[in-house]
Amino acid sequence: MSNRIIMFLAGATLAFNACGQSASTQTGAPVETKEPNSAYKPAFAGQTRVAGVKSATNYEGKVLAEGLKNPWGITSLPDGRLLITEKAGTMRIATTDGKVSEPITGIPKVNSAGQGGLLGVRVDPAFATNRMIYWVFSDPTADGNLTAVAKGKLSADEKTIEGATVIYQATPAYKGTLHYGGRILIDKTGNLVISTGERSDLETRPQAQSINSGLGKVIRITKDGKPAAGNPFAGQADARPELYSYGHRNVQGLAFHPVTGDLWEAEFGPRGGDEVNRIEPGKNYGWPTITYGIEYSGKKVGDGIQQKEGLQQPVYYWDPSVSPSGMTFYSGDRIPEWKNNLFIGSLSGMHIVRLVIEKNKVVGEERLLAGEMQRFRDVTQGKDGALYAVTDQGRLYKVDKK
Numbered sequence: 001m002s003n004r005i006i007m008f009l010a011g012a013t014l015a016f017n018a019c020g021q022s023a024s025t026q027t028g029a030p031v032e033t034k035e036p037n038s039a040y041k042p043a044f045a046g047q048t049r050v051a052g053v054k055s056a057t058n059y060e061g062k063v064l065a066e067g068l069k070n071p072w073g074i075t076s077l078p079d080g081r082l083l084i085t086e087k088a089g090t091m092r093i094a095t096t097d098g099k100v101s102e103p104i105t106g107i108p109k110v111n112s113a114g115q116g117g118l119l120g121v122r123v124d125p126a127f128a129t130n131r132m133i134y135w136v137f138s139d140p141t142a143d144g145n146l147t148a149v150a151k152g153k154l155s156a157d158e159k160t161i162e163g164a165t166v167i168y169q170a171t172p173a174y175k176g177t178l179h180y181g182g183r184i185l186i187d188k189t190g191n192l193v194i195s196t197g198e199r200s201d202l203e204t205r206p207q208a209q210s211i212n213s214g215l216g217k218v219i220r221i222t223k224d225g226k227p228a229a230g231n232p233f234a235g236q237a238d239a240r241p242e243l244y245s246y247g248h249r250n251v252q253g254l255a256f257h258p259v260t261g262d263l264w265e266a267e268f269g270p271r272g273g274d275e276v277n278r279i280e281p282g283k284n285y286g287w288p289t290i291t292y293g294i295e296y297s298g299k300k301v302g303d304g305i306q307q308k309e310g311l312q313q314p315v316y317y318w319d320p321s322v323s324p325s326g327m328t329f330y331s332g333d334r335i336p337e338w339k340n341n342l343f344i345g346s347l348s349g350m351h352i353v354r355l356v357i358e359k360n361k362v363v364g365e366e367r368l369l370a371g372e373m374q375r376f377r378d379v380t381q382g383k384d385g386a387l388y389a390v391t392d393q394g395r396l397y398k399v400d401k402k
């Protein structure tokens with residue numbers, strides 16, 4: 001079957017599913033036009049460079065605020081305001097019309113060198129009564145830096161975090177400042193799902209494949225930092241019971257699918273090989289044994305293989321890299337054609353990725369706000385059903401229909 005026919009069929013599927021809604025237009029041509037770094041072949045059709053789509057809805061990205069200092073994570077408070085972390089170690093609260101608070105104090109020291117700092121943040125589902133907040137940060141210890149998780153209570157006047165406590169450290173520590181992962185979600189059982197990185201260097205990289213290391217993992221812990229019940233390696237000798245999945249490089253996107261409830265993640269590849277994965281407990285996602293990327297030097301990674309029995313294939317990958325950061329599925333009603341699509345902040349690509357997903361496969365890709373020339377660090381869905389995003393350059397955006 002020719003590529004053209006496959007694209008036509010994909011377009012027909014989209015139009016059918018969007019019946020009764022304003023349907024996205026299938027443009028056919030992939031949104032990526034640059035040469036890939038390698039000649040690696042995908043494992044299945046639609047694993048990279050799928051047909052481009054274009055939102056039919058007249059949407060806009062409005063700058064609500066500027067001057068945030070390297071914002072990294074954004075999430076909604078129950079009243080609809082936005083809680084934002086800044087890399088150097090502060091949090092601020094922003095209203096959805098762009099008023100930004102003074103920095104919130106009481107947060108344990110972070111090491112903000114390199115890619116470290118105050119990272120992902122979530123509020124307790126019972127925040128309205130307990131005011132608890134959970135966050136990930138780069139923890140400077142005597143042995144080096146590591147990805148850690150802390151919790152604390154937002155004071156009634158919203159000026160400080162009370163009783164901040166470090167509840168989990170993804171050891172071992174390492175004297176480097178790269179690849180901390182750093183996202184956090186709260187799952188439907190009330191446990192915390194955290195991402196880490198393999199700390200980038202050749203020395204630590206193999207630990208992504210070790211189930212007795214905290215590096216290069218998705219981790220699932222209780223709100224007290226203990227391994228969550230039902231984790232895949234519980235009771236297994238020489239394995240850490242807090243681990244949920246492994247073989248990751250640097251996971252900076254985590255989101256639950258609003259319909260299936262599945263955990264999805266995005267991670268950075270080296271030169272090419274950025275990935276979107278659907279995470280199943282206990283599975284090995286391959287890094288550094290398999291990858292669609294190459295070393296920054298241009299050499300192959302390891303044996304230069306992309307597929308291996310027992311190692312999970314990404315649902316989708318990019319080459320060249322877009323640097324996929326924070327992400328969310330859209331479950332709002334304001335733009336019906338976006339329902340259940342995945343939105344990912346792109347750093348080096350400087351846009352917001354929109355992926356249309358059907359039956360766990362990507363069937364369309366769009367680039368939003370590419371003209372803004374911003375490094376989109378995180379995106380979340382507001383209580384009002386609009387998307388809110390923060391950029392490395394310090395902007396807070398609202399993305400909504402005009």
Ligand SMILES: [Ca+2]
Nearest residue numbers: 275285286287
């Ligand atoms: Ca992988």
